[in-house]
Amino acid sequence: MWSFFGLIKNVFTTLLSFTSLLFIVTYLYRSPIFYNTQDVIPMALSTSLGFLCVSGVLIVNDKKNYFMKTFTHLSPSTALIRFITPFTVFSIFITGLVQHYMFAVSSVNNSIFLSTTILILFAIICGFIAMLVTQKLMSFQDESNKYLHQYKSMVTLSSGMQALLNDKFEYLAVNQAYVEKLNLTIEEVVGKHLSDIFGKKYFESKIKNHCERCLAGEVIKLERWMKLTAEHQLFMEIELSPYYQNDGKIYGIMVNARDITQLKQYQDNLEKSKLVIENSRVIAFRWKPDCSVEHVSSNVDLLGIQANELLSGKIKYTDLVHPQDSARVMQEVRGFTEKGVKQFIHEYRIVSHSGKMCWVEDRTNIERDEEGNVVFYQGIVIDITEKKQVELKLKQSNTIIQNVINSTPDLIFAKNKEHQYILANNAFAQSLKQSPQSLIGKMDREFDYTDEQIGNFREQDEKVLNGRCVITPSRRPLDGNKVLETSKFPLRNEDGEIGGVIGIGHDVTEHIANLAKISKQQMELSQTLDAIFDAVITIDDSGLIQSCNRATELMFGYHVDDLIGKNVCLLMPDMLAENHDVSMNSFLLSSEIQLTGRGRELVGKHKDQKQFPLHLAIAELPKNQDERKRFVSVCHDLSKTKQHEKLLNRTQKMEALGQLTGGIAHDYNNMLGVIIGYSDILKAQLKDQPGLLNFVEQIHQAGDRGAQLTRKLLSFSRQTPNASQESDINRLIKNNKDVLRKTLLSIELRLNLDVTIQQVNIDRSSFEDALLNMAINAMHAMPFGGVLSLSTREVELSKEQAVNYNIEQGEYVQLSIEDNGEGMSKEIQDKIFEPFFSTKGEQGSGLGLAQVYGFIKSSMGAINVYSELGSGTRFSLYLPIPKVENKVENKVNNTEEQWRVFGSETILVVDDEPQLRALAQTILTTKGYRVLTASNGIEALAALEESPIDLMFSDIIMPKMNGYLLVEKAQKLYPELKIILASGFQGNLSDRNIMLDEDIIAKPYENNYLLRRIRACLDKQDIKTIKDSHQKNNLSTSKSSAMKSIVWTNDMSIDGGGELDEDHKLMFTLLNRCQESLEEQGNHQSTQAIITDLVQYIHEHFASEELLMNNINYPYTKNHCDVHRMIIEQLNQKSLVCSDKEVLKWLITDMSSWLVEHIMEMDKPLQKYILKHNKQVGSGLKENTEDEIHDE
Template identity: 30%
Template sequence: MRNNNPTTGKADKALKDSLKKLNDVESIINRGPVIYCIWRIAENTPVEFMSGNISQWGYTPDDFLSGRITLRKVIHPDDVDRIHANVIAHRRQGAKIFDQSYRILDHQGEIHQVEDQTVFIYDGNGIITHAQASISDVTERCKTEQALQETQNSYQAIFENTGTAMGIADQDRNIILGNKKMEELTGYTKEELTGEKKRWDYFIIPSDIERLKNQNIKRLADPATASKHYECSINTKSGNIKNIYLTATIIPGTQKTLVSMVDITDRIKAEEQLQKSEERLQELLAKSSDMVVVLDDQGLFKYVSPAFKPILGYNQTDLIGKSSFDFIHPDDMEIVGIAIGEVFLNQQKGIPTEFRFRRADGSWACLEALGSNCLDNPAIGGVIINAREVSERKQLEAQLIHSQKMEAIGRLSGGIAHDFNNILMGIQGYISLLLYRIDSMHPDFEKMINIQTLVQSGADLTGKLLGFARGGRYELKATDINALIAKTVNLFGRTKKEIALHHKYEKNPWTVEIDRVQMEHVILNLLVNAWQAMPQGGDIYVETQNIAVSQSLSAGDIKAGDYVKITIADTGMGMDEETKQKIFEPFFTTKEKLRGMGLGLASAFGIIKEHGGAITVASEPRKGTTFTIYLPTSGKEVPKETFTDKTILTGNEAILLIDDEASIVEVCRDILVSLGYQIFTAKSGQEAVKIYARNKDKIDLVILDMIMPGLNGGETYNQLKAINPQAKVILSTGYSGSEQAQRILDKGCHGLIQKPFRMEDLSQKIREVLDQGQPLPV
């Protein structure tokens, strides 16, 4: 290599001589691991010689000789200032040679740890002009040293922090090292253990010393012939004796012994306690209401707890050795197979699985079971199954789901009925107006009567929906149930001569408070269903009975209390269990198309439930069906029946009509005007309150829709009463939402009229309220 930098004087001659010598050994240097560099003491430390083996870091000598790369650029930025200060310090001290270490960045940016021996070069005047650096890459060595240190630290940490008492003894059994756990076990500090050169014999009780000493001699002579594990007893510093499980091994390449000690005193006590626990467990299994079984890997019974006998009727000997799958219902075999397969194959707990298991008497019990894989446990060697009978719980769950489903569908049906009744109201209103304005000789009179009849049929259909949707209870009346049922049965019997009707009525039935129209609908539906179940004719039995249900007998929807029990039984074809579960669902029917929509029994269910009662069904194929109704009793007296003439009545008072449906406002306004009344109209509760506040002295009666957005009927009623406590109000609705309607009536509302109503019904209701000074009883 040549240096193009000019030099002068004796320093230059000395440098040239040095460079010549370096060139002679350059080939040797370039093949060695040590990198040689000569740099001038000047700004930027210009390099004047760089050995070729700089290539190991991806550089060439020319990179430095040309000045493209300086030494400062290849030294790690965090080390530059330290190295610079180090050089200055050694120059000031007049040092000729010094060592330093730092980091180098190679051409790829990788970091290398280096050691550098720097020699200052002086000129003839004793002035330092250059420095020669011998640089060795010690990265791998540092890594090795670091790894060795980490390993040593790890072993030290393991030794000190292990959960086992450990110590090291020399060949004379003197303790030379002990860890913290050994201090805890013996009660002696490390200084006491090692400083006084205590032998193992110091701790061992006399009866065990000779045995352990002989084993130590064997271990030193031939480790393979000596036992590694012992049980012995030691004396602690406090004088307590502890039972120890000791392990002793020779440290390879030495005559030293590594000893670990485990205190088994508590373990022995625990084993004694475990034995007692096992005895208690056996006692619990014998008396537990849960069933526990152990299956082998083929699914055969290995163990059966005593609870099987009272729950399923099996003795333990009836099942041991038999396949568990022989007792599982065929329809549940797949789900059980999947569940137990998860336990067998995945070595884990399964998920709770419900299935049917055959009882000893042949009936089926519903079980919930959970398995745990203990095949690898020598004490068990099988799968533990914990099972309990949930037949009653499943029945209650089914009842709850059915009730919730009926309630949800009921809300939907009620909404439909409300909207449909509003539509029918518009049709009925205009038909009433037309019939009012023409006589019976008009050519379209009969057609209008037919339309009115069809509207009534539609209203009957929505009445079924309302009865199902917690709705059919419009005006409750104390009722003699015998009279109502007898009337309905006689009406039915006149049209069904092929059916033999039998009745047995309670002599003095308790009073029930019911909506009579809705209850007639329920009884008639049940009679029709019974008739349809007997296409070849048969017998229907109707019975009423006073019954007191005690707390101990109450179940499901039948709470404790006094009831009138109504039974309607037939001798028809009966039904299977699946049909029984769905019989009260809306739109479920076993009838042919066009014979019904499946709303009858669903409607009956809703009506009875809304009356606070319950309805049940009992049936088997070819053994007939029995429906039983429970109606809560009332302390009220049955009122005497009064009959009113259904003629159209007129008047001239002022009426405020409130309804959110524009079509109903329009047709009802026309009806009321035709009847001679002065009309104020409002399409919302808010608007109605404002109108009434301005005209309360003029308005004699309010006809109030119950279901409205914003301010609903109940809230509007409250505000009207706040303005005028004497205000007379008739509640008008297409959906009673019985509880809401009843609350309004209970507050003193003067009456209720159900949409769709006829002109004569509205005229009668208006006069009934206006012509009385006090609110009518609800």
């Protein structure tokens, strides 16, 4: 109210001052001071005078020193301006008044001088007064600031928590102790509002009310928890006092605070302790030397006694002690007192009036005066009745435990920190040949341990004393070979402190042996599983993978560590993975699983997200320790199987077609053979009759065309007889270029032929047909025109690539036929080689690509297709390059005179077709041969038995016994017999256990060709004949002289001391052992063992040698392997029909000489191929295969 009134007063005074100034200026404008005229005092003068008087009255009547209050908080210059302004106005007014008066009483000149003089004097007086007032103002402000500075200094230097706030609750000053509690600095606090420090919400709710009461003049004292920072709060004693200045008004708040958190916590703890004692079984007491009780806690009723009975003196404490313990207790108290101890503990029994007896533990402190006299005893009494009962039971238990540890076969002992034995059971003592009592206090060095053992024991004990547990298998010399697993762990006291070592030794000799056996079995199992090509995975009933073998990594692309613990769905496509959990839950509920006990074809997913077919079989394993079901699944990758199935499917279809066409071709070839054969005879006899000769030649040409037709029919299923010849496919392509361009009317033909490629063995006619068929297919794929590219190059297929194409590893000529037509889907690609499959409807026969496939297979090659819809198609044909050693230059003129086709040997002709049989007989008889005939195999065997035969020329397809079966039986009976087969349809040679040194002659054949082949076969010296002659020579030599041991020489080396040489040396040794056994006439068992070892090693050596020949691409592997099989058959035959002695003689004579010759004549040629192969491997000279094979 008063502040509002003061504000109105100040505003009013200021308005009066400005109004007076306005009227005075108006007056001066009309004053004679400037105009030198005499005017009457205007009305404004009196009005101004009235306002100034009112203002002066207000100023003078301000009992509270209006000027001092106004200027105290201002600078001296500002106060001076405020003070001089009204006095200047007032002086101008007085000067004007005097001037006017002087105008009235004197002349103008005198008035001007006088008024000027008065004005100067009055100005000096006003200035003097202003200086005095300014000095007074400055003095007053200095005194006020000094007072405030002194208080701030007092606050800052105070050791308590002090602060000074203004009336707006802003900090004017704080000391260091205050800001430290706030975790701030003085600069961060001064000038800040309380809400800035404690938060607006906390200030409004907890602080503001007390501060407002303090500004009203109230001194506030309080104790409360204060939240000084966000992390913690303190319990503070706070005093808020009003801050007065000289004028007696409240300008702020003085804060004085003290941290009494510890005191508060002490009080709280004291109360809690009191409550704890009152509510616990611990009884506090205080009694005088005369045994009267001065204080006892209220829970003494636990002992069956009331507190007031003790405090009143009705009962003394000694009255409670059990009679049997009373004398002892008092004697102990006197003893402790006389010794001068401050505290003692003893146990005794207390009996209440009701007869309740309990054991107590008395912990008493003795309080003495300055002279050492006992003032009182105080302490606590704890009921330990239960403890005593437990100790009794514990004692009984210890007895039982001691009996138990003494009866156990394990070695049990304990040591203290000084490594002395403090416990030992009977088993441990007996191991050291001591008694348990004699071990107590002794150390390890007192027994028959080595220094190394003692050091190890000490090191283990130190680890245990540091809180670690040690398990160590060790051998004790006193126990023989037994292995003890000693477990040592800390021995702790009741406080948990380590006071020694406890050790338990267990005989683990049998356990370790079992572990080693299990470990070996697990290793063998792991190695077995890793050796399996199928993925073996174990999972639990949640589908989580528990283990897997090495094949799993290779099949799915994940590392074992990446699979363990993962769900097996990781290896499945998304569609199968979604149903897996449902299937698993269904099985767990029904205990049935679809795949258990049998397999199923599914799809697997590789790490690179590629899917592949697999065969999955699942079996349930026994439950584990957690009684959870487990399963083992075996996954077999069907990728190659599916690929081979497609290939087999296609082959079987072609073979089915071949069987159909083969029967037809056989009959046709027989008829064509008669036509061509007899036309050849007529041509020879009609040389002098050109007219008739021309007719015969036409007949011969018609027969040739018919033969070509049958070959094309058989080419569908790889049944074509071997009519291939070395050809340059570049030349064949160029020769057919015009035909292709005429066929491909709107197609651009591009050739990219590698001129460096080698020749290949193919049927040229079939190749040209295949080329035309593929060009026609490309044309149909590009109905609106396009580009057909033909390119050739040489490639080398690796073993893995060759296996994928079901062909042999080696060098091939690749013919690529590529178009940019419509392309094919995957489904169509799988069927394009099937006979009669066509995408052109009635316009296509479906035999074009089937012919191509038949041609490729008959050429021992492969074909690959790559196509994408809208991007075109690329066919890649792989034709094998013949080995260099197989290339024989046959520069043969057709003139009969250049060949020695005559002979006198006996030849058996076997054919079910009478005309062909008669034709062959006529051809051979005219050349001097003696010819016998047979219509089937049975008749042929009879003819072979009746008379010696030099060569048998037989058909293949015959009734009763075909040519293959005839050869098989004839070779067994007559190994030296030379055999040539002829047929227009060969059938399957691989199903027969026969060896053919001569290629099959394709029907129909020309007469001269038949004569040349027979003469060449008869002139060839068979390797078996060479062997037999050497055997006969060696046999005669061995009979004429004593048997000698065979010796290995350096010129027999094949691979420079490698595996082959070592095998040969070992075979020499075994053969010499046979000779020694025969000379010593050893017993049957030893002789049989020698023969068995030799036969077994011969089998192993032949298998190793054949594998080597395949690896080095040895061209004569087949013939070499046939010789091996012949020797094995002789070995088996001798073992069955001959005695041990006869077998030994045969091994020493025939086998020894054969082995030497075999090494020098047949194994020796392997040397250069081995060197060549090693050189290629060493230099890494291998060509890259084509792109599409790499993609495959």
